[in-house]
Amino acid sequence: MDRTEAIDREIMQALHERMGDHIHAYTFPPPVFVAMQGKFVAFDPDAAMLQARFPVREDFLNPYGAMQGGMVAAAVDNTLGPLSVLVAPPNVTRTLEMTYSRAATPEIGTVLVEARLVERKGRKLTFTAEVFSPQGERLARARALHWVFVPDFE
Numbered sequence: 001m002d003r004t005e006a007i008d009r010e011i012m013q014a015l016h017e018r019m020g021d022h023i024h025a026y027t028f029p030p031p032v033f034v035a036m037q038g039k040f041v042a043f044d045p046d047a048a049m050l051q052a053r054f055p056v057r058e059d060f061l062n063p064y065g066a067m068q069g070g071m072v073a074a075a076v077d078n079t080l081g082p083l084s085v086l087v088a089p090p091n092v093t094r095t096l097e098m099t100y101s102r103a104a105t106p107e108i109g110t111v112l113v114e115a116r117l118v119e120r121k122g123r124k125l126t127f128t129a130e131v132f133s134p135q136g137e138r139l140a141r142a143r144a145l146h147w148v149f150v151p152d153f154e
Contacts, residue, residue, distance in 0.1 A: 007040045014045055014086055026085065033078045036071075041112070043086070048117035050083040053110050066103035072111065073098050076129045076142045079113040084146050087117050088125055091146040100140045108133045123148040 015023055029038070033052075042051035052075070060071040077096060084091050104111050112132045119126040125146040131139045 004039050004041065007043055011040060011043055011082075011086065014043070018086065028085065029082060030078065032074070033082065036074065036078060038075070038078055040082070042114075045086065048083070048087045049114065050079055050086065051112060051114045052079040052082075053112050054078070055110050056104050056106050056108060058106065061106070064103070066105050067111070069098065069100060072100070072104060072131060072140050073142070075111055075113050076115070076131060076140070077144075079115040080127050080129055080142075080144050080146075083115045083117065084125065084127065088120065088146070089148050091125055091148045094145045094147045096142060096144045098140055098142050102133070102137060102139045104131070104133070104139050108135075110134060111139060 012028070015028060019026070029040075036054055037057070038052050038054050040050065041053050042049070054075040056067045060067050062068040073096065076098065077093065080093070112134070113129055114132070115127055115129040117125060118128050125148065127144040127146065129142040129144070131141070133139055
């Protein structure tokens with residue numbers, strides 16, 4: 001079993017422990033994560049952190065030859081969303097703010113998104129995320145506010 005498969009198993013085990021029979025109401029990983037060819041590469045439940053890698057694909061490029069900002073934001077959302085399911089009751093994204101620093105071009109091959117839960121205050125969850133090149137250069141950062149819509153699983 002490779003590292004990605006081990007992380008996938010760890011994530012599924014955490015979901016089963018967290019959700020019990022409710023897990024069957026959700027598709028995990030989300031279809032859009034699969035369509036973007038995402039791969040989970042690290043998960044730390046104690047730190048409420050999840051990392052995922054996404055390819056910089058030709059069909060994701062803008063006219064300048066860089067990964068379109070919306071696709072970078074989609075990679076972030078596709079990491080924040082699964083993390084939110086792993087660390088909190090069912091919730092939805094209310095706001096997602098992106099700040100871009102550098103372009104993600106096909107030459108770098110992939111982007112790495114690291115997402116973290118940084119605060120839970122009642123039904124409000126605050127997440128941050130950073131997007132990195134394979135060389136460790138920060139390409140973008142994000143802040144998201146999620147809203148818990150179910151207090152917890154019965």
